[in-house]
Amino acid sequence: MAWKFDKPLYTLATDDQNEQAKYVWEHESLGGIMEDNNRLPQAVVWLLVLTIITAFLITAPLWGQRPMAAIYEEYIALMDSPEVAKLPDDEAKMEYIVNTVKSQGSKWAGHQDRHPLTMNDLRLIKDQIIELQRENAHMDYYTVVGKDVALANFEGEIGDDGVKIRVQPSWDLGYTIDVFYVLYFCIAVMIVVKRLPPSDWQPDHSIGH
């Protein structure tokens, strides 16, 4: 099985192999079915590239992340303050809390933007969050689901303090495996396809049919 490497993106087969493949292709009838040798249309190539990029982007944790208890700690610390208490209604109170936390520069600013809530929501989760703070729990290991603050269902490695990490990773072994997997797939398919006669040749179907 000879190989030719001088123009790898054009063909990986020798001239003899290509000629033989062309002969069989044109002279053989596969149950009356014919095949052309077209390359993938360029638009479809871009669609495939877009698909691969999307596969990584759409599965990135950012988009699927549920609100963590940690992102509401600053809200809860403020909600019973005199400044908030003197405001006339819940809407104004919430607006004040959000703006104050934002102006102080929270490390959870992005999460807070994506997961807004009302004063009533805050009241429902307040006691649960304070209880967790008393226990020195990892607040980012807990998610807020409706009126409940529950341990997240992520199951990571065991952390330095002996507690299982329950934060959605931004990058993990799965993505690394995926990168190599996709890479090997692309290389393997390129090899398979480049062993065929080059796509600038099209079979003459009038010979075998």
Add this chain to the structure above:
Amino acid sequence: MFKYLFAKNEDIPAGSAAVFFGFSSIIWFIIGTGLGSFNAAKLAFPDFVTGSYMFAFGHMRQVHVMAVIFGWISMAFAMAFMYITPALGNTKLWSEKLGIWTCFNWNGGLAVALCLMWAGVTSGREYTDFPWPIDLIILFAVLLPLGINVWMTIVHRKTQGIYTTNWFFGAAIFMLMIVVLVGNLPEYFSLTGLTEAYLTWWHAHNILGLWITPVAAAIAYYTVPKITGNPLYSHRIGHLHFWSVVVFYSTPAAHHLMSSPLPEWLKSFASVEGVLILVPAIAFVSNLLLTMTGKWHYFVDNIEIRFTITGVMLAIPLNMQGGFQQTRAINWYVHGTGWIVAHAHLALLGFSTFLEAAAVYYGLQTILRRKIYSLALANFHFWFLLIGFATYWISITIAGLIQGAAKIYEVPYIDVVIAEHPYMIARWVGGTMVFTGNVVWLYNMWMTARAGTPVPVGRLPHEIAYER
């Protein structure tokens, strides 16, 4: 069939096994969709047939699922294997007798297995509901003989090349055997917990991914070029499709268990691969639609092409849904709702059924050398199938979104039941339309065999569809 079981192979007319499989598949389709319609009626009208343990939804539901997958879909595949594989190799089926025995074993075995399951003898694991002794019988008395017949036909072909369809056929049977063997490991060795859950869903995912999807697609690779007379647009894209099915379909499984305590890295890996299922889908759809270039009038004129291209086009929403609904961002909302049921029906009743129906229509006419008895009834079947399926799919998708919202906002269950009631009625109407269409189909194909106009030598059935 019985007279051929003990006949000499040379005395059995070519195509007999395909014809028996073809009619078996239609009958199982009627049984499967009849059960589906019955089950849907129970969801739409909760007081319909109560008081009997045997007719409880929990007993009936998986009988419907398994009848459709292993009766209708898989037997239609077997029919396609029996006539397309030899046709593409310019040869005869390696053993008609083995094919007929396979058909006999399959029908008998499936009937026994479904009756047992109906009576409550089940593993209780979705898509591997049969107890393990039956799984082993399926493996060794059905799949192995089927595989031997297909592989040996390919080995004894009279061509040097192997057409794309036969790559899929040969590989899919092998892959299915592995899937059945490995997917049932929890039963052989009493594996429990996460291992059981993972293997169960690896099996369920790959029954779809490595069996139903590739074989259905392979049928389209045959019917479109064969009937239109156009060359397949690209042999190269066929390679991309084949290898991307093998690579990207085989790996996701954890994406069925995104909220389970499986390792996060496994879920991340599966989720990316889950989106990459779009790679074979794009390759398949673009290759087939480009093959239609200049022959789009067949989409209107020809019943087999209409079925096939409808199936090909349904692959687009199917894979868009499948690719994205499993990501963390979407799965938390739709998981455990009717959305998933609608998606499963888009795969089995939409995409694959339309492709298989084309294969059965074309195969029976070609082998029997009879023109279809009534094109009007075939059109009736097509439209009842399409409208019935669409009604089902859309109504359950909406019901699923209602359930998803209710799940998140903790709406009382009974309120959800009331909200989705109209959609459950629509589901029953759609499913019953499909069932009705199939009864008409069986009549039409039976009459084709008995009273269809003979096809002259040298002509193909679709060429004379409009000739009187």
